[in-house]
Amino acid sequence: MLRSTTRILRAVIAAIRPRGSGFDQPIDDHVLVETQRFLRYFPWTLRVGLPLGLYLIEVGPPLFARRWRRFTRMPPPEAAAYLAGFQHAGGLRSALLMGLRALVFLAFYQHPDVLASLGVDWAARADVLVRRRAELMYERGA
């Protein structure tokens, strides 16, 4: 990903990542890396389309929100309000936000610190159950 699109993506993450309610973990860098890791598995249409969409977000404020500065220069609350407006815009803008939300939320909420704050430990449970099932199957003679 180019440096310019990475800069926009970083600002998008800052705007839409969960905040408050115990979700203030400083993990934006992790979310950025995880989001970019997804890109290489996308079909070519999305690999091309997502960076274009990020540029649309960057230059969009005058068009979509009557704000006269670029997205990356907006203060965080204004940037969040601007992006929230994409949700009900329909068409490509809604789809773009839906996709970005999915990437950011997946990386954010599955971070071990966030899972711990939710009281969810799927991985530890998996270790226990794999072992337990191995014992059960051994007892069955499988």
Add this chain to the structure above:
Amino acid sequence: MNAAPDALVPPEHRVAYPNVTVGETLDGNRDFAADAIVVGTGAGGATAAARLRDAGLDVLMLEEGGLHRTETFVTDPATMIHRLYRDAGTTMIFGRPPIIFAEGKCVGGSTVINGGMSWRAPERVLEHWARDLGIPDAGVRAMEPYFAEAERILHVEPNDEDTYGRNTHLFLAGAERLGWPVARAPRDMRRCMGLNNCALGCPTGAKQAMHVTEVPRALAAGAALVTHARIDRVLFRGRRAVGVRGRFVTDDGRRLGRFRAHAPLVVLAAGARCTPGILKRSRLRARMIGRGLHTHPNAKVVGLFDAPIDPWIGTHQAFHVHHFLEQGVLIGYAAVPPGLLAVALPGVGAENARWMRQYNHMLTAAALIEDRGEGRVVLGPDRQPYMLFDLSREDLETVHRGVALTAELLFAAGARRVLLPFADLPELAGPDELRRIAERPRVADTIELMTVHIMGTTRMATDGSRGAVDPSGAVFDTDGLVVADASVLPSSIGVNPQETIVAMALRNADRWIDRRAARR
């Protein structure tokens, strides 16, 4: 009984995979030859491959994805989505509304990532195929031995009660209060532990997906498997299929060398999106190829409870409500990891955080809709298959009915709020508000749907004007080219299709074997 050894692992962690060639490690161009080529290793492909091998054919399986062994499975969604899902789970069905579609791209196909439900196609559906569509030996009695065999292959059993979590008990309580009978779900598993990781691959090995059942069985019997092999098209001599050609690809889709595989029998089992895509790229012009797409969409409905549920503990979908199947609605429930559930909840930033703080109080249920409308698969300018599907007016009504019933069940179970899949009606504050679903304008665009059950895109029929393949799965106007996946199902079946795909592949494979014997 002696204590188990420390190094004890489940039997599925010790599965042997002989005769496997990893395509992404091959340089240059390659040629292969066999008696039968099977494209795809999901429910249909793996079943057909094993059946053909049992009949003595030299079988070559070609799979676009990689072989991921059970012992490498983890619970992190991002890691497993990269490994197991096509396009990292971003495939869309275009239309009103757009529908998210997820399918497996790995050895075992979507059986590795499904919930393991193993329902037979309902009797009324089978009778429709036999009586109304005239498909011989597709009725209840004729299909019985194939379903029985499918259940043996899949190792179908219900969940043990010790795997039930609070989500299961709430689901049962809601249904009971409403007087709705529940059906205990049969699943392809050996001693499920209730880990709830089915959609990301089962680390315990309990789910009997094709990568631990028919694929290794076929390999042990002498079949061969080439992974990372993406099919471009079928090769013909006149009207006879003589093989396929394609390219090796990496896990993330980068193209490597080319290959050709030659065989007098080509079995396509690449799924209801890619199979018609391959046929269309093979310059087959039959009008019905790609038509008849059914999506069996599901609409998510989330109940919010005062007491914690811990929805990630205990099995999912141990029960379904089939009471409304005649109306085209099946109701189930699932455990969705936080990172995926958050996407279905409203808002960004602080708003989404407020909802997600209550994650352990949420029960995620869904209405699965038996769609009557039909879409199609077309080739895009990049020669890749794209799916087009609009909800019909009747289907739109069924979605509303299904969402209302599911919300009613959640309120009956004690939910204080229910979140809906409508952007313009995101939540209900109590059962008194259920009428708002009925009053909602029937607008499709603002409904959030997803599916893992597409079917019908090269459907079986008695003639080429009504379907793409004949009642044995053979593609019309060709020789030696057959289809063995959900594409061949002649109509939407209204339940999870895995077992029906397996049963139909068994039924059709017997016909191909008989035909081959008769020719000799």
